[in-house]
Amino acid sequence: MGIEVKVIDLGERKAKFILSGVTPAFANALRRCMINEIPRLAIDEVHFYENTSILFDEQIALRLALIPLKADPTGYVMEDECTCEDGCALCQTTATISAEGPKMVYSSDLIMGDENISVADDRIPIVDLKEGQKLLLNAIIRLGTGEMHAKWQSAVVCGYKNVPHVSITDCNDCARCVSICPRDVFRLVDGRVMIGDDINCSYCKLCLDVCELQGIVIEEEPDAFLFTLETDGGMSASMTIAYAIHLLKERAIRLKSALENLAH
Secondary structure (H helix, E strand, O other), rough: OOEEEEEEOOOEEEEEEEEEEEOOHHHHHHHHHHHHHEEEEEEEEEEEEEOOOOOOHHHHHHHHHOOOEEEEHHOOHHHOOOOOOOOOOOOOOEEEEEEEEOOEHHHHOOOOOOOOOOOOOOOOOEEOOOOOOEEEEEEEEEEEEEOOOOOOOOEEEEEEEEEEEEEEOOOOOOOOOHHHHOOOOOOEEEEEEOOOOHHHHHOOOOHHOOOOOEEEEEEEEEEEEEEEEEOOOOOHHHHHHHHOOOOOOOHHHHHHHHHHHOOO
């Protein structure tokens, strides 16, 4: 059987899908790729010209770095792959903030040097400036991956489990499993215990403990995995999945080529 994908839920920032016909190693490689390997843009360096707010420069710099940015990562190259020495338009761009209190400085106050870059959320608070306080800074945006720092992570939540299958082989309709199941896998229909959506099963096995007849069987598909993904908004869920698959494919091609060269 070949690889199959069944999409259960797909939104701008969240996705849930079943990946079948793969090994646990492949599933884990896809998960790690979505978390750590996809290149993203983030604020990497901040130069402060004036900061009379209550927060130290380092605190504001950290907040700025964790603001997710929406941009096409293919428009830039990694700093260590660029031929320049001190940074250029190919490997970095800038963002500035010039604000004076009283006001709350939000992520929307970042003025981007590249019009193709924007913040994923406009209302992320940075610092509350009181009367007479000022903030003037210049930030450098660079390309990176989650493997280098969490600020470059595309997927903030990414996990998987084997697809569960729950069945009832013997039942006296006591409904204890219905009341104890935290995921509503079981339901009572006209006095009979029925299986609802067993894909929600978390393998807690509480139902097995309360079933006097031992008539509940929980199995898992060894080559089918339920993925749950959530991004920070800098990249859509669908783009994150597609980019991770593209990276895995590139690696497989390079590995095949290397093995063929060794064979000759």
